[in-house]
Amino acid sequence: MEELERSARALVAPGKGILAADESSGTIKKRFDSIGVESTEENRRAYREMLFTTRGMEEFISGVILFDETIRQSNADGVPFTKLLDGAGVISGIKVDTGAKPLAGFPGETVTEGLDGLRDRLAEHHELGARFTKWRAVITIGEGIPTQTCIDANAEGLARFAALSQEAGLVPIVEPETLMDGDHTIDRHYDATRRTLEALFDRLFAHRVDLAGTLLKTNMVLSGKSAPEQAGVEEVARWTLRVLRETVPAALPGIVFLSGGQTDEAATAHLSEMNRIGDVPWELSFSYGRALQAPALKAWGGKPGNLEAGSGSYTPDMERAA
Numbered sequence: 121m122e123e124l125e126r127s128a129r130a131l132v133a134p135g136k137g138i139l140a141a142d143e144s145s146g147t148i149k150k151r152f153d154s155i156g157v158e159s160t161e162e163n164r165r166a167y168r169e170m171l172f173t174t175r176g177m178e179e180f181i182s183g184v185i186l187f188d189e190t191i192r193q194s195n196a197d198g199v200p201f202t203k204l205l206d207g208a209g210v211i212s213g214i215k216v217d218t219g220a221k222p223l224a225g226f227p228g229e230t231v232t233e234g235l236d237g238l239r240d241r242l243a244e245h246h247e248l249g250a251r252f253t254k255w256r257a258v259i260t261i262g263e264g265i266p267t268q269t270c271i272d273a274n275a276e277g278l279a280r281f282a283a284l285s286q287e288a289g290l291v292p293i294v295e296p297e298t299l300m301d302g303d304h305t306i307d308r309h310y311d312a313t314r315r316t317l318e319a320l321f322d323r324l325f326a327h328r329v330d331l332a333g334t335l336l337k338t339n340m341v342l343s344g345k346s347a348p349e350q351a352g353v354e355e356v357a358r359w360t361l362r363v364l365r366e367t368v369p370a371a372l373p374g375i376v377f378l379s380g381g382q383t384d385e386a387a388t389a390h391l392s393e394m395n396r397i398g399d400v401p402w403e404l405s406f407s408y409g410r411a412l413q414a415p416a417l418k419a420w421g422g423k424p425g426n427l428e429a430g431s432g433s434y435t436p437d438m439e440r441a442a
Contacts, residue, residue: 124333125373127251127291131211131335132374132403136182138293140378140409141168142215142254143187151413157422161189169195170420171413172204183211183252185293185407191248202249213252213293214245216281220258229270232257232277235284242288252291254337255281259298261312261344266298271319279323282334292329293376293407295337296320300380304344306351310359313341317367331371337407339380340390353386357393361400374403384414 131138143151149159157163168190184205191214194200202212216238220230232255242253257274259266278294285292298313324331341359343351364375379387387408394404
């Protein structure tokens, strides 16, 4: 467990965060479609190589979450991506759930699957170089939902995943995402997030998961995307800190936020404000996918000659305020 705890702390080292590059085949196709690039295995490999070889990335990125295809790929010189990242001091991780599926009997709600065969897959991913894992649960807000049944089913899955990950020597990142889709108010998003986090930590304790070797990836508390009244930056930060203080044990080393459909600028501003307010026992950092990749994807455009432009430049205050 000491090694897991060291890895967990390294992933939320001050000034650093996690790059989520674990888009499924369907999601990466949508991203590529937006720039008119065909989603072939080689194009996906070349794009990820561009991301992973950005000069100075290791100064601000502590870990990268990979997709099953990506963890088996190599750079143009034949060096496996996990070894490439390790050489730069960046920790490789892997998404291991198989996606959210409809929850039988509960229209509009889902439960994440992937526990079958997980023990063997975790052993294989550890052998391939992964040192942390991620499992995402999706909680939707709507008329009469989320139900407690949906919340509890997903919390149980997250806890079982976390216990199996630690058994395999991997740091679990538990990711319950309460979606911002809808026209709900910020206080309703807070309520759904609070119920979800309460259930999650109840099940983590029940499954004897070591919180010091675990990270939480979760949503910020926001107004619904289509709500007529949108909360400001300080309001989002304060509502989010409130729910975390009420539900997350201090033993957890850190919380890495997902961008959850926010713009690059909004996700950055909200996290920066939370760190400005401070007064919490955990490191607050990021595990962004789209919010980090969007500018690079556009600059790259699928053209080998644009690798330098796609790599771009980066400053820490773009994503995290000390």
